[in-house]
Amino acid sequence: MATPHTMFGAPRPKRRLRLFGLLLIVLVGVWGYGLFVFVGMIPHQTTNVERTTDAIVVLTGGSDRLKEGLTLLTDKKAKKLFVSGVYRGNDVRRLLEIQQRSPADLLCCISLGYNATSTAGNAIETTGWIKSQNYRSLRLVTANYHMPRSLLEFSHLMPALEIIPHAVFPAQFKRAQWWLWPGTATLIISEYTKYIVASARRKMEKLWGILINGSPAP
Secondary structure, three states, X not given: OOOHHHHHOOOHHHHHHHHHHHHHHHHHHHXXXXXXXXXXXXXXXXXXXXXXXXXXXXXXXOHHHHHHHHHHHHOOOOOEEEEEOOOOOOOHHHXXXXXXXXXXXXXXXXXXXXXXXXXXXXXXXXXXXXXXXXXOEEEEEEEHHHHHHHHHHHHHHOOOOEEEEEEEOOOOOOOOOHHHOHHHHHHHHHHHHHHHHHHHHHHHHHHHHHHHHOOOOO
């Protein structure tokens, strides 16, 4: 004699469990695909090195970034250098001394921003400075793994500005076969997660602007 289970299929709890499992597999697949797409966005070499811009912008977070920014300024790749996210108490002379540079040569062409404590903050701080200088282009200097999120934040606030990415390459970051290096893999996953959050935040702001004002939020 047929039972309710055989007549009407698997019990609902089992169906729900199967659907949940299937959904989880799909989500993990999408997340994994997105992760590899994100890795492809991480620069593996520096481009447009000979191009000059109005400004060079360095995001603090590693000594190699500032060193590269100072080298670009010395090579006259821009009119001025702006360092965003500097710790309170540091001034231009102190930073130049740390990098063993002559203050007399570069002091006039460097500005520091002290307010930023995040990548979004870097973008806000830099936007104010760029507008005050009436500049139309900048070379953005940061670590290669940090570049995708930085470009996302900067392009959102300054869509009309020409932004040239200029990545530096930390020795401890192993982009090739990154999945074999736990430290690099952890860093990439962290940056990927932050990139997703930043992207979602920008999309929500755009949607909110359309709902409230009839146009995207600035």
